[in-house]
Amino acid sequence: MSESETQSxxxxxxKSLPRDLIRHSGLHSPKPGPGYHRxxxxxxxxxxxxxxxxxxxxxxxVLVIDFGSQAADLSETLALALKLxxxxxxxxxxxxxxxxxxxxxxxxxxxxxxYDNVPGGAGHVLELLRxxxxxxxxxxxxxxxxxxxxxxxxxxxxxxxLSAEVFNDTEISKLQRKRAYEFLMKRxxxxxxxxxxxxxxxxxxxxxxxxxxxxxx
Numbered sequence: 034m035s036e037s038e039t040q041s042x043x044x045x046x047x048k049s050l051p052r053d054l055i056r057h058s059g060l061h062s063p064k065p066g067p068g069y070h071r072x073x074x075x076x077x078x079x080x081x082x083x084x085x086x087x088x089x090x091x092x093x094x095v096l097v098i099d100f101g102s103q104a105a106d107l108s109e110t111l112a113l114a115l116k117l118x119x120x121x122x123x124x125x126x127x128x129x130x131x132x133x134x135x136x137x138x139x140x141x142x143x144x145x146x147x148y149d150n151v152p153g154g155a156g157h158v159l160e161l162l163r164x165x166x167x168x169x170x171x172x173x174x175x176x177x178x179x180x181x182x183x184x185x186x187x188x189x190x191x192x193x194x195l196s197a198e199v200f201n202d203t204e205i206s207k208l209q210r211k212r213a214y215e216f217l218m219k220r221x222x223x224x225x226x227x228x229x230x231x232x233x234x235x236x237x238x239x240x241x242x243x244x245x246x247x248x249x250x
Contacts, residue, residue: 094154096162097135098145100216105142108134109204110213111172112145113194118172119147119161127198130157169217176214187211 100111116132119125131150134143149155161168177183178193189195189208199205 091152092154093149093151094156094158095146095148096158097138098147099137099139100145100220102137102140102142104216106207107209107213107216108143108145109207110176110189110194110209111217112147113199113204113208114172114176114213114217115145115147115168117194117196118175119157119168121175122164122168122171123157123160125157127196129155173214173217176210176217183211183214 098111098115100108104111112132112134116130117127119130120127129150131148133146133148135146136142137144147158147161149157176193178186182190182192186193187210189205189210193210194208195205
């Protein structure tokens, strides 16, 4: 058996790491300086975390739009079109709005969720809700594009709703541009009649001085 065949998976991972990362200092180790020849190396040299998704919880403004169960398979397309149309209507960078799908409060089918992609919210979705008729019309225009585009694009392309922000293959495979456009044209005032007014989240209580002292002890 050759030497390469006897190496552990950790050794293989270590070989693929940059040299500086392999011998990195521990997080809580003192920096090199007078009296220190070298900072203490990380104690877990063979423990490598790869492809880990880090996240945080934020409070923001969210709009849930229920198009009904008949549009369940169009929710991803409608969410993306409404996000792009909303950014265009408010003259925003499209990254200032977020979109996703979530189970409907009325059932298990997915619904469209548009939210302010800013911690604390910026009031964008509220502005869009107030001008929902123009918003839906512009979303339909985004989906339609030119007559030539509408005749040739079935699901999605870079001329309508695809962009560098849409990179998830699973999401792309669910896009149905032409059917979503036809659905919006049949129900242009859906957002006006079907929306949920959720009560705002109460602000988190600030810790008292005594609570802060207890955390430090």
